[in-house]
Amino acid sequence: MSKIYTALGLMSGTSLDGVDAAVIMTDGEQVQSFGPSVTVPYTNAQRQTLTDATLAALTWNFIGPAPNIFAEAEDALDAAHRTAIQTLDAGVVDIIGYHGQTVLHRPDRLKTLQLGRGQGLSDEFGCPIVFDFRSEDVASGGQGAPLAPIYHKALVDHADLPGVTAVLNLGGVGNVSLVTANDLLASDTGPANGPLDSFLDSWGISMDRDGDVSRDGMPDFFKIERWLRADFFNRAWPKSADRYDFSVLDDLSDVAIGDGAATLCAFTALSAARTIRQMGVALDRIIVCGGGRRNPTIMTMLQMELDCPVQPAETVGWDSDAIEAQAFGYLAVRVMRGLPNSFPTTTGVPTPTVGGRIVYPA
Known part of the structure; x- marks a missing residue:
């Protein structure tokens, strides 16, 4: 050093x-x-x-x-x-x-x-x-x-994690870093907690704590499929996004709170999975950090979409x-x-x- x-x-x-x-x-x-x-x-x-x-x-x-x-x-x-x-x-x-x-x-x-x-x-x-x-x-x-990917690589090296690790951060916007033996790849993935928090705020609720709101809701995959046609999701990586690039809340104006929250959780999971698949690297694990890791609905949906273990950052001591x-x-x-x-x-x-x-x- x-x-x-x-x-x-x-x-x-x-x-x-x-x-x-x-x-x-x-x-x-x-x-x-x-x-x-x-x-x-x-x-x-x-x-x-x-x-x-x-x-x-x-x-x-x-x-x-x-x-x-x-x-x-x-x-x-x-x-x-x-x-x-x-x-x-x-x-x-x-x-x-x-x-x-x-x-x-x-x-x-x-x-x-x-x-x-x-x-x-x-x-x-x-x-x-x-x-x-x-x-x-x-x-x-x-x-x-x-900008955090080079630090994510340092964290992965410090933890001595073998194979290929993806670090998925779910804040207002999602981003992912893929750390391999020879490469560091990264991109924003799309929405994370930003649209979900804004939707719940309109109901007077600050967040989907522990997935309590979204847990019993029914995602509207027809809406999500339409949202995923937006320009951001068709661009090649690496790409970046702003929280307000995903203006989807008008589509949920007449939707029950649980269904709306579940739909936005699914939007987060599906957009992250789509970007990770675009990057074309087989993964050994995905480590999730940011507020989204605390939402069991998002974590369950991510695990359903991805073919490797999805785990919160705390499981590797971060x-x-x-x-x-x-x-x-x-x-x-x-x-x-x-x-x-x-x-x-x-x-x-x-x-x-x-x-x-x-x-x-x-």
């Missing part, structure tokens, strides 16, 4: 549930060990501001002046991440990786936007901060996502709630060392790319 950094990673996903913070000790290639982690929920006011900023971004679509609410959203975002760092109480860290909040992702226009100001946090906590991880990849012709935050701590170290974090087979970028901007305390 080269120099070992104590890195703090910060992640806020499109589900807008809160900030994950985690410490990892690494040289940016191998994982040495893991430190503490924490999840700090957004306040209702912070969540509403970020939701409003996301909706404003969809209307703006990179045309004309940026909406004024972006500045307010960055204030809320930085405050939430400051709270997460203070709550974690990680001690002295060498570097922080700050993913920020994605409010608009349009690789077809060579643009992506993650809100979050690195300089203020760097000044406050007295260490370098890496942020804006996706823009360089997108500007170079890549999809800008997923802390799934911390993986994405750990990934951005790991990626921050790679950026510090000038190592690429995206590749032609993970984001479609023409050449391996070092993404992320580094700022130092003033």
